[in-house]
Each structure stands twice: as structure tokens, then as C-alpha cells.
Amino acid sequence: MKRNRLLTIVLALSVFLIPAAFSQEKADAGMVNRIWEEGVNRSKVMDTLSYLTDVIGPRIPGSPAMKKACEWAKDKFTEWGMANAAIEPCGEFGLGWANEYISVHMVEPTYASLLAYAKPWTLGTAGKIKGQPVLAIIRTKADIEKWRGKLKGAIVLTDPPRQVHPVFKPYARRYTDEDLKEIMETPIPLQPKDGGGEKPEIKWEELGEFYGNEGVALLVESSDGSRSDFGTVKVDAYEGMGKNHTLPGQSPRIVMAAEAYARICRILDLKVPVTLEAEVRSTIYDQDKMGYNVIAEIPGVDKKGEVVMLGGHIDSWAGGTGAVDDASGCAVAMEAIRILKALGVKPKRTIRAALWTGEEEGFYGSRGYVFTHFGDTDKETLKNPDWEAYEKNWRNPLADSKKLIVKPEYNKISGYFNYDNGSGRIRGIYIQENFQVRPIFEEWMKPLRDLGVTTIALQPTEGTDHLPFDYVGIPGFQFIQDPIDYFPTLHHTNQDIYDHCVPEDLVQSAVVMASFVYFTAMRDEMLPRKPLPIPIEVK
Numbered sequence: 450m451k452r453n454r455l456l457t458i459v460l461a462l463s464v465f466l467i468p469a470a471f472s473q474e475k476a477d478a479g480m481v482n483r484i485w486e487e488g489v490n491r492s493k494v495m496d497t498l499s500y501l502t503d504v505i506g507p508r509i510p511g512s513p514a515m516k517k518a519c520e521w522a523k524d525k526f527t528e529w530g531m532a533n534a535a536i537e538p539c540g541e542f543g544l545g546w547a548n549e550y551i552s553v554h555m556v557e558p559t560y561a562s563l564l565a566y567a568k569p570w571t572l573g574t575a576g577k578i579k580g581q582p583v584l585a586i587i588r589t590k591a592d593i594e595k596w597r598g599k600l601k602g603a604i605v606l607t608d609p610p611r612q613v614h615p616v617f618k619p620y621a622r623r624y625t626d627e628d629l630k631e632i633m634e635t636p637i638p639l640q641p642k643d644g645g646g647e648k649p650e651i652k653w654e655e656l657g658e659f660y661g662n663e664g665v666a667l668l669v670e671s672s673d674g675s676r677s678d679f680g681t682v683k684v685d686a687y688e689g690m691g692k693n694h695t696l697p698g699q700s701p702r703i704v705m706a707a708e709a710y711a712r713i714c715r716i717l718d719l720k721v722p723v724t725l726e727a728e729v730r731s732t733i734y735d736q737d738k739m740g741y742n743v744i745a746e747i748p749g750v751d752k753k754g755e756v757v758m759l760g761g762h763i764d765s766w767a768g769g770t771g772a773v774d775d776a777s778g779c780a781v782a783m784e785a786i787r788i789l790k791a792l793g794v795k796p797k798r799t800i801r802a803a804l805w806t807g808e809e810e811g812f813y814g815s816r817g818y819v820f821t822h823f824g825d826t827d828k829e830t831l832k833n834p835d836w837e838a839y840e841k842n843w844r845n846p847l848a849d850s851k852k853l854i855v856k857p858e859y860n861k862i863s864g865y866f867n868y869d870n871g872s873g874r875i876r877g878i879y880i881q882e883n884f885q886v887r888p889i890f891e892e893w894m895k896p897l898r899d900l901g902v903t904t905i906a907l908q909p910t911e912g913t914d915h916l917p918f919d920y921v922g923i924p925g926f927q928f929i930q931d932p933i934d935y936f937p938t939l940h941h942t943n944q945d946i947y948d949h950c951v952p953e954d955l956v957q958s959a960v961v962m963a964s965f966v967y968f969t970a971m972r973d974e975m976l977p978r979k980p981l982p983i984p985i986e987v988k
């Protein structure tokens with residue numbers, strides 16, 4: 450009886466409350482129509498992508514190519530009529546690096562050109578070198594003792610050969626309804642994920658020092674088995690939790706296609722001598738250790754000082770040309786703001802695009818932007834993150850900080866939208882456990898349904914530049930994108946090139962991103978925020 454009455458009251462209330470709560474959210478379908486018209490008929494997204502990847506190439510922070518990319522993007526923003534286009538420092542990054550040349554061959558027992566890439570931040574060889582490769586798997590202190598004094602001037606194969614297997618399922622896929630349903634399921638996060646993995650017995654710095662002291666001429670790795678084969682080579686550098694770019698003078702190190710590497714090992718097994726010839730030229734840049742983001746705006750006209758941001762990261766690894774990771778994100782964000790500018794919008798809030806640096810090494814650009822503009826904890830958790838502690842305590846990235854110390858800008862940013870999961874079209878958005886944005890985004894997605902944008906996932910997603918915003922309680926989001934062949938083929942490999950981006954998907958993505966950003970800019974209120982576990986102090 451009592452229960453029924455309560456139910457009646459709840460029902461009666463909801464009749465009043467629900468329409469009121471929803472009335473603020475009106476997705477302006479007319480505006481989506483205009484965004485669509487510009488974005489489909491006069492898209493520049495593939496031109497942007499081509500220039501960043503084909504002409505400029507891979508973009509390691511601190512390299513001449515990265516500098517060129519930032520200048521080009523800034524000029525492009527200005528050409529499109531954006532205000533305040535700037536290259537903005539984001540704090541210290543470390544050493545820059547570029548590979549200028551690599552050539553690797555087997556010359557005995559028969560000739561073969563070998564597919565290999567320089568590992569980021571390694572030095573070049575002492576000119577063209579020639580020698581017998583030695584398979585020396587060093588993982589323990591005992592291994593070090595076994596090989597001490599035996600590797601002077603050697604070409605060292607550092608991994609066991611890896612058998613490749615035929616692939617029976619297609620690499621590329623779109624999310625099915627079933628997949629999207631699964632993404633919507635929210636795991637209750639009581640247990641930490643299996644973070645960290647096994648600790649190696651020898652620290653990478655220690656091993657690097659050993660190779661250096663031994664006078665090793667060249668280190669050769671086999672491409673990682675987490676990526677596909679057929680000449681796909683994974684080329685990144687995460688030793689020491691991504692500290693490669695802070696330590697100069699690492700031995701020349703290359704990574705070779707698994708098939709080529711295994712062939713050398715098989716010949717050695719047959720006790721037939723192998724001779725390799727190799728030359729690597731690379732440069733470490735130590736003059737300017739600062740990191741730089743590219744920023745540009747459409748100024749707001751009404752809500753003075755308030756801002757909505759969008760972006761992707763302009764840095765990349767160097768095996769391919771960083772096309773899906775993440776020139777796609779830059780091209781989409783640039784295109785989204787270009788569309789809005791071309792439509793002559795007068796947003797209430799400022800719309801600000803950001804192309805981040807140093808994402809691959811640990812969100813240097815976005816972290817730097819957040820602690821420079823918005824704030825950091827009393828322990829400077831964002832400025833000096835302890836990644837090991839974070840892996841152990843992933844539910845609480847603010848670690849044991851006592852408070853968040855913020856700047857006035859902190860209370861002026863409505864939200865940040867990121868694009869960095871390949872070149873697959875947008876299927877929805879991860880809302881990072883922010884229950885309050887669901888009804889808002891649901892409304893905004895209604896006119897975008899027929900473009901495949903249907904899914905809101907409450908669960909947080911990791912691994913990219915929305916996180917520093919999210920850590921300090923600023924609504925920061927990454928879109929749900931179709932995976933296509935991001936894994937296992939493209940991510941961080943030599944196949945991360947223009948050719949493997951999907952043009953239709955990038956056009957769709959720019960239209961969706963422009964719509965979300967526009968709605969955020971025009972909303973009466975800023976986006977609602979999640980509560981933080983520590984107090985906030987404005988400085």
C-alpha cells in the first residue's frame with residue numbers, strides 16, 4: 450500500500466521532472482545538417498592527413514619534422530581564419546630524435562635486403578658496419594656474466610626467433626551491435642586490472658650500459674608478436690616506462706621483421722656463417738628540450754572566458770608516418786573546427802583545438818596543458834607522474850595528494866573531446882563514469898544515429914589525451930571508434946601510413962566531432978562534472 454503510494458508520487462513527479470530536465474538539451478538538427486553539408490561536400494580532412502603524413506612524415510617530439518608539423522598546422526589554422534593560432538610550450542619533454550637513414554642487408558651466405566627500422570632514440574652505427582650476427586638472449590644477471598667480454602664489435606640478435614602463423618580471421622572489423630552492447634556493459638571496478646606484468650630481472654638502463662661497455666656494434670630485435678606479420682614491424686620504445694627520450698647515448702638498436710629475423714636464426718642453426726651489413730644514421734637533439742602543442746580558436750561571443758576543447762596528438766612513432774596514430778585525430782579535430790569556422794558560427798563559448806605533443810611517451814602535451822592552464826595536485830601528480838604507482842593504484846590517479854590546486858581557468862572549461870583510436874568512424878562516446886552527461890549526450894546523438902553514432906559507454910577508456918583532463922575532474926572524453934585494423938596491424942607499426950586510413954570514416958568523424966563541440970559551446974550550462982576525492986582550492 451505504502452509502496453504503491455510512493456510509486457504514484459514518483460510517477461507523478463517524473464511527469465513534471467523528466468520533460469523539464471530534458472528541455473535544455475536540444476540537439477540542433479538544423480546545425481547538424483549544415484555541418485554535414487560542409488563536412489561532406491568540401492572536406493579537407495584527407496588533404497590535411499596527406500600533408501602531415503606523406504610530406505612531413507613521422508613526428509617524434511623534438512625532431513625537425515615535428516617542428517615542421519607544428520608550424521604547418523599553425524599556419525593552416527590561420528589560413529582557415531582561426532584566432533590565436535599558436536605553438537605553445539607545455540613543459541620539459543626531453544631529447545629529440547630523428548632517424549635519417551637505415552639500410553640492412555644479408556650478404557652471406559646469399560644476398561637479401563632485410564626489412565628493419567631504427568628504434569627511437571638510439572644512436573647511429575659507426576658508418577657502414579659488416580659482421581657475423583650473434584644470437585645472445587640476455588634477460589638475467591647470469592646471462593650478463595655469460596656474455597661479458599664476448600660481444601665487442603658484434604651485431605647482437607637480442608630475441609629468440611618467432612614462428613609466424615597463418616591468419617584465418619580478417620584483421621579489419623567494425624563493431625557489431627553485439628560488440629557495442631558489450632562496450633556498454635559497465636564492469637564494477639573492485640579489482641585492479643592486471644597492470645604492470647612481470648618485472649625483468651635487469652633494468653633496461655643496466656642492460657643498455659652493459660651493451661655500451663661491451664662495445665656492441667648493433668643490437669637487432671625481432672618485431673613484437675603482438676602485431677601482425679607479413680612485413681609489419683612494430684617500432685616504438687617503452688623501456689624504463691618510456692624514459693628512452695631522457696637518456697642520451699643508447700647503443701644503435703634496430704627492429705627487424707619477424708620473418709627476416711627468423712631466417713637469419715635458422716641459417717645460424719645450420720652452422721652456416723651469416724654476414725650482415727648495416728648502416729643507421731640518426732641524430733639526438735638536445736638544444737631545446739621543451740615540448741610544444743599547437744592551439745587555435747574560434748572565440749566565443751557570449752560566455753566570456755568559457756571554453757570547449759577538441760584535439761588529437763600530433764606526435765607519432767617513426768616506423769610508419771603516424772597516420773592512424775594520430776595524424777587522423779589531428780586531421781579530424783582540424784577539420785571539425787574548420788567546418789565550424791566555414792559555417793561562420795558565433796559560439797557562446799570559445800572553441801579551442803589542441804594538437805598535443807609527446808602523447809606516446811606519456812601524455813606530455815595534454816598533461817602539460819592541464820597543469821599549466823587548469824591546475825595540479827599539491828604533489829604535482831600531473832607534472833611528475835609516477836607511472837608505476839599509477840599502474841598499482843589505477844582507480845586513484847591523484848595518488849595520495851591532499852588537494853587539487855586550480856587556476857581560475859579550471860572553472861571555465863566545459864569539456865574536452867579527443868580522437869585517438871585509429872581512423873575508424875565514431876560509434877559513440879566513453880563517458881568516463883560521468884553519469885550526468887549521459888542524458889545530455891543521448892539527446893545530441895539523436896540526429897547522428899543514422900551515421901552509426903548510437904552508443905554511450907559509462908566505463909572509462911584509457912591510453913590517451915583525455916585522461917589528464919579526467920584526472921583533475923574536467924569532463925574529458927574519447928569517442929568510441931570502429932577498430933578497423935588498428936590492432937593488430939597498424940598501431941605503432943611501419944604500416945601506420947596514409948593508405949590504411951579510411952576516408953569516409955574520417956569525414957564522418959569530423960562531422961560528429963564538430964556537432965559535439967558545437968553543442969557543448971552553445972549549451973546554457975557547462976557540462977556537469979564528476980566529484981573528486983580530494984578538495985579543490987582555487988589559487
Ligand SMILES: [Zn+2]
Binds near residue numbers: 762774775869913
Ligand atoms: Zn595515439
